[in-house]
Amino acid sequence: MAKSSLDKMPVPLVRDYGDLMTLVFEGKVYHVTNPTVGTPVVGQTSYAATLATITLRNLGDRLMIPLYAKFVQSGTVAGGRIIYNVQVLESDQFTSGTALTVKNSNWRFGDTPGVLAYHTATIPTLTTGNARLVTSGEIFQTVSAANADNTLDAFAPMGSVAVRPKGGLNIYTNAATTGPGWSFNIAWAEIDV
Numbered sequence: 001m002a003k004s005s006l007d008k009m010p011v012p013l014v015r016d017y018g019d020l021m022t023l024v025f026e027g028k029v030y031h032v033t034n035p036t037v038g039t040p041v042v043g044q045t046s047y048a049a050t051l052a053t054i055t056l057r058n059l060g061d062r063l064m065i066p067l068y069a070k071f072v073q074s075g076t077v078a079g080g081r082i083i084y085n086v087q088v089l090e091s092d093q094f095t096s097g098t099a100l101t102v103k104n105s106n107w108r109f110g111d112t113p114g115v116l117a118y119h120t121a122t123i124p125t126l127t128t129g130n131a132r133l134v135t136s137g138e139i140f141q142t143v144s145a146a147n148a149d150n151t152l153d154a155f156a157p158m159g160s161v162a163v164r165p166k167g168g169l170n171i172y173t174n175a176a177t178t179g180p181g182w183s184f185n186i187a188w189a190e191i192d193v
Contacts, residue, residue, distance in 0.1 A: 020067065020158075023189045027110035029067065031187040032100040032117040040074040040181030041119045043173030047085065049131070052170040054100075054186065055121035056163070057092050060114015062190040064163040069154035069171065069186045073139065077175035082139045086154055087131040088161060089168035097121030105187065114165070114190055123170065131170070134161050152182075165193070 023029045034041060043053040058064045073082065097118030104110025135156045154171050155161070163169050173180050 023191075024105045025109075027104055027106045028189045028191055029105040029187055030102050030110075030113045030115060030190065031105060031185060032102055033185050034183050035098070035100060035119075038183075040183055042181050043082070043175070043179040045174060045177060045179050047083065047172055047174050049126050050123050051172075052097075052121045052123060053119065053173045053182070054171040054184070055094060055097055055118045055123065056169040056186070056188070057094055057116045057118070058114060058163045058165055058167050058169075059092065059116060060190065061165050061193075062114050063165070063193045064115050064167075064169070065159060065189040065191060066155045066161055066163070066169065067158050067187040067189060069152075069184065071152040071154055071173070071182045071184045073152070074181040074183060077178045077180050082152070082173060082175045082180045083136070084138075084152060084154055084174075085136045085172045086134050086156075087170045087172070088134050088163055089126070089131050089170065090164070091127070091130055092166055092168040093123050093126060093130065094118070094168065095122045095124055111190070115163075115188060117186070121170070154186075 044051050098120050100117040100119055102113040102115065102117055139152055
């Protein structure tokens, strides 16, 4: 006798990485934005591994898949460019930061998030080999006015990076003499492993 489709082993949502609507419907997508609309979160004036603009800590038991990180710069910075780096941590490292409220993208059907988010975070000196750079880049602008292209996409293509349980992800932004100010929207999926 043939088995019914209900007898099949459950398959992780690997097949659905490209289907954001399915992940949202199933309550697996979370996001954070500025704590106060119109008040930017400020980055650093130079890169320091112990000072992150945004830190995401995967303290749950699900795999975190970064989906998008949209940053829109407010104001200008001296020096004409903003540099950003995104690092994934094998093991979470965190000292302090200002907590961000994590929301489920499906307001009616969503699990409690396993990922906690912070801005203006302080982290201890990174353990050797714990962090790996997954993407980096620059935004160029004039000194006197914000460049028309002042939007930063800080994540690699969706599904190309994963943060395992008890790991973390840090986003660093810095500019020469004035830390860049950001309005942002960051989203990720949390899937069972």
